[in-house]
Amino acid sequence: MHEIVIANHNIDSSLDQLHEFFGGTLEEKWGERILVFNNQYGQGTIKSISFDWGVSLVDYDVNFTEELKLVHQTGDETPVEFIFISEGNLKYKEGDDDEALLLERYQNIIIAPRTKSRKTFVFPKWVNVKVNFIQILKKQYLRKKNNNLSYLNDLLSSVFKEETLNLPYMHLGNFNLEIENHVKEMRTQETKGIIKTLGIEGRLNIILAMQLLEHHKFENRETLPSSLTTSDIKKIHELSGFIVDNISEPLTIAKLSKEVGLSAKKLQTGFKMLYSKTVNEYIKLLKLEIARDYLKKTDLTVSEIVYLVGIRSRSYFSKIFSEHYGILPTEYRARIKRKTKS
Structure with missing residues (x-):
């Protein structure tokens, strides 16, 4: 098993550290940073892009030759992460003692770890994994005009407000193919420049809204017509x-x-x-x-x-x-x- 420990400063720093481990090429186009590798570790593409108010996106399309443990050392502020897996699966745990949980394809997943902890994602070997992480830095997002976080349920609202009593937080929700359709559209944008950037940001917001709606329905024991339990x-x-x-x-x-x-x-x-x-x-x-x-x-x-x-x-x-x-x-x-x- 390979292990990468990432000092979790920001997504640009994280991608730099992944580049240092995997090698390959790292380039930037219209604000999107793209790491491509094909070597003894496997092959794949990892993309990242940041937007205003602490919102960012990291997208993996990878296939590793060995099981890979990706360990993030969290700092004084940890993001709320909205995770969606289009292909394959992952395992996740926080800390060193907790049992790893299986994150499944098409499942609506939200996590928020404690500050100054370790969050670990385990990628399987010889399995194509496509997964995107929408990350929101809570303090920055709270400063956004019309953030409307008060409309979230009490538990998730408290997570955004960093009330440590409810951390770490994990939501393993229902399965939804409509979210996957928007993820696919976001991945396959063939435009350039500002049109591409706005297209990614627009799709990202739609996906985020759908994941929050799925969470709301799940917590209220309702199910969207397009969702499966x-x-x-x-x-x-x-x-x-x-x-x-x-x-x-x-x-x-x-x-x-x-x-x-x-x-x-x-x-x-x-x-x-x-x-x-x-x-x-x-x-x-x-x-x-x-x-x-x-x-x-x-x-x-x-x-x-x-x-x-x-x-x-x-x-x-x-x-x-x-x-x-x-x-x-x-x-x-x-x-x-x-x-x-x-």
Whole structure:
């Protein structure tokens, strides 16, 4: 495991220290600092940019060859950090004795450590991790006109006011793909100069607003229509087993929604989140995988297999099998038999 200890002065200093460890190239364009590396530590891009009133953004798109422990030594002021993971996962802990917590993909995460402590993020090895950190320095943000922090709930408001009784603070909230859409838009800005900078700042504020709204709903035991709870995720995992057991039956969105007790929108959001596919795309792929196994391991006819996986016709099955695997079902079975005999 590699370990980097960062003296947490500001994001520019932090990126300089990462550059010193990883090497690579560090350049600045329109206020955004960009570190790119590809060496024995892995490969990736780390970007940072600061705005007024203590707001900054650090964005990681990395893949490490060894597990990496990134330790930040906090100073007299610590930021509130809004974290969103688009790919992969992280572990996090504060101090040396606490157990590391898993931070999951698409989850709404807010942390605020104690001053003069150690916060540790652990990146897994050989996993592509895309994560952004929106950091707000509390004292600076409190001086902002119309900051409206009084509208936050009492606990989060006290965190911004640095009432140490409620520190460290951690919120592991619901899962939301709409936030991911805005994160993706922010990452893929192709404009230049002031347009790019304003675009990043605008998206950052939208993401921050969405994370605060998610937090508000979570604390009030409400759920946004576009959000999924841990319980919802568990239901969708269990639904995948139901689909396998009933693969020969007509599996409509309405039927599956009723089975799992979630709305059609939440069902689709959950499948996109967990499998990067719509419900129908997931079912279609599963039918093809099960059919391929039947062709490989049984003597069932193609027509019998088509019936068992619930596909409407043999010709349609041959078409989609060929499109996905690049070979017709009959040719696939013949190839398997030739390999078995040789």
